[in-house]
Amino acid sequence: MQAHRPQHLRPTLMQRHIAEQYQVQQCRSATLQYLNATITLNKARATISADIAPNPNSQPSDSIINAQVTADQQFLSSLQAITYPANARADSATLQNDIKSYDSLISQEENIGTVSDASLISARSARSAASSQLRTDLGLPASTCSFYEP
Numbered sequence: 001m002q003a004h005r006p007q008h009l010r011p012t013l014m015q016r017h018i019a020e021q022y023q024v025q026q027c028r029s030a031t032l033q034y035l036n037a038t039i040t041l042n043k044a045r046a047t048i049s050a051d052i053a054p055n056p057n058s059q060p061s062d063s064i065i066n067a068q069v070t071a072d073q074q075f076l077s078s079l080q081a082i083t084y085p086a087n088a089r090a091d092s093a094t095l096q097n098d099i100k101s102y103d104s105l106i107s108q109e110e111n112i113g114t115v116s117d118a119s120l121i122s123a124r125s126a127r128s129a130a131s132s133q134l135r136t137d138l139g140l141p142a143s144t145c146s147f148y149e150p
Contacts, residue, residue, distance in 0.1 A: 030084050031138040037078030038143075044071035045147045050147035060106075060150035068150050069103045074133060076100070088137035095130035102127050106150050 042106050047065050052060060076096055102123040132142060 016107040030082050031083045031140060032137055033078070035140070037075055039083075040076040040078070041071055042145055042147075044074075045145075045149075048150070049147040052150065056148050065106055065150050067109050072099050072103050085137075086145050089132060091130065091134045091137050095127070098123070098130045105111065146150070 044067065048064060051064055051067075052067060070089065073150055079096055082092070105119060105123050135141070135143065
């Protein structure tokens with residue numbers, strides 16, 4: 001049973017409206033910051049993809065792997081600086097963890113040339129799914145970008 005608050009402690013219609021508008025503004029701000037971070041990442045990914053395109057099935061060079069990890073680190077820094085609305089916080093954390101896992105997988109010296117295709121596909125799929133969920137949380141359509149990845 002819900003306790004009744006005295007009238008002077010109940011939020012007024014105006015206070016509720018202001019709170020809702022704040023949440024909308026917070027979501028818009030997070031959405032714009034996320035889009036800016038994604039644009040920066042996609043510029044780097046386009047360059048990486050162009051480097052991979054001539055030989056997409058060959059082992060990526062150290063410079064390609066380093067470029068991917070560097071781009072991801074910049075993206076992670078941008079993601080961490082965003083104040084997300086409540087509905088997007090957990091999904092942002094999931095995306096960040098999936099990016100870190102992917103980068104760890106491709107950058108460990110002992111994994112170079114030995115990472116199974118299934119492991120890479122799984123890591124890419126997890127990252128993609130987390131990104132899609134965060135985009136949904138922020139009111140964005142699904143991404144239409146496609147890149148070759150190390």
